[in-house]
Amino acid sequence: MPTPSPFRSLRLRILAPLIATAVLAAGLVSIASYRLGTHWATVELQARFAGIERSLSVANFPLNSMVLGSLAELTQTELIGLDANGKVRASTIEVTSTSITAMRPLASDLESLSPVSVTLAGRRYRVFSFSVNGSPDRQDWVAEVVVLFDEQRFSDSRRRTAMLPLLTGLSTIAALTSITLWLSSRLVRRIGNLQERVEGVAAGDFESVVSDDVDDEIGRLGGAVDSMASQLSQLWKQVHRQESQKLLHQVASGMAHQLRNSLTGARMAIELHAMSCTDDDDEGIQVAIQQLERSEDYVRRLLLVASGRQDEDRPTDVRVCFEDVQSSLAPMAKHLNVTVQWQSNESITLGQVKDGPAWVAAATNLVHNAIQAGDEVVVRLDHVDPSNVRLTVTDNGPGVEPSIADELFEPFVTSKPEGMGLGLPLVRRAAEHLGGEVKWWRIDQQTTFQFEVPVTRADVGSHTIGSES
Structure with a gap:
């Protein structure tokens, strides 16, 4: 029997759609989680910026470099204090006047989910700013505060949000694939045994069995195959017996005709001998005649059987x-x-x-x-x-x-x-x-x-x- 193509294997036909569906579902969940993570990270960024703005816009304490450094460490941001002319009064990051000039038009509010980003000191930051109340009367001359959020932290937060469902999906796929592979292999093995049994029955092997103790569709199918094989075995024996009986009738007919002629000659010879024998009570002659009579009766019955009739x-x-x-x-x-x-x-x-x-x-x-x-x-x-x-x-x-x-x-x-x-x-x-x-x-x-x-x-x-x- 030719080996089936692996692409036509029942195991592959079961696994492929299942794995494809699971991978697609995991991918869609990961994409949705990534988008949702982006939204959540932006909302968190809004909350952090709003907290910083509420705290510093009405602050009475001076916003010098030491204060901004402490606040930046607490809020995990970089802070830059500017006067009304855009000059740096205090900063937690090294920045040039050119950078400030290029940065200020980019600063936006948090209404957009895609605020602008800049690169400072080799790192990318999201730029936001707010005004400080009472700036002309402040001793630190700070009129505006620029808040820089690390883009890497924002991206890490989005990835963490998407990573958990992705890992969950992949582990589920692995577990599901293993279980399905085991079940499909067992199923394919049972079907293979059933196929071998059917081929054996077709080749004349009616004795081996394939049914197992599992009460499912394949188990019941195996039982049906065994039942069919048993019935075929009985039918084969019956056909073989009928053919043997036909041959037996033919053999009986040939033997009976030959025996009848021989027995007739033997009986005539013994009766002639008995007529010439002086001892009328010769037991041997009587037994011989009796056996010949019985043999003739057997021959007569054999001839009836050979002709398809039954003696009375x-x-x-x-x-x-x-x-x-x-x-x-x-x-x-x-x-x-x-x-x-x-x-x-x-x-x-x-x-x-x-x-x-x-x-x-x-x-x-x-x-x-x-x-x-x-x-x-x-x-x-x-x-x-x-x-x-x-x-x-x-x-x-x-x-x-x-x-x-x-x-x-x-x-x-x-x-x-x-x-x-x-x-x-x-x-x-x-x-x-x-x-x-x-x-x-x-x-x-x-x-x-x-x-x-x-x-x-x-x-x-x-x-x-x-x-x-």
């Missing part, structure tokens, strides 16, 4: 089915030197299952697998309740490989080199057809399969009997 259900007593499985598999277990304990409730009947052949096929498969896996097998049939019967098959074999444990009942899933993976899917299909369920677990080095189906009636005893082969 044949309700059968579950005890009869159990004894049928025992009689058919006991010789195999004896031949393989496998100890099998056959346990069932000692009762008149355990009830009838919906379809006896289906139950026998499933039970036979489970017991047959156990016999192949271990050398000690326990097969137990008992009631769960009056309306349900349970077959439990336990063996001490190595168990199911972890790689196929989650898909054990899917068609064509097997760990046997010679196996096709069709037995356990048949068991699950039988359980679904009979209205029951099949499950398995492994505890204490023993593997257990449990096949539970409903029965139409039950008369349960309390005593348990067992037999071994």
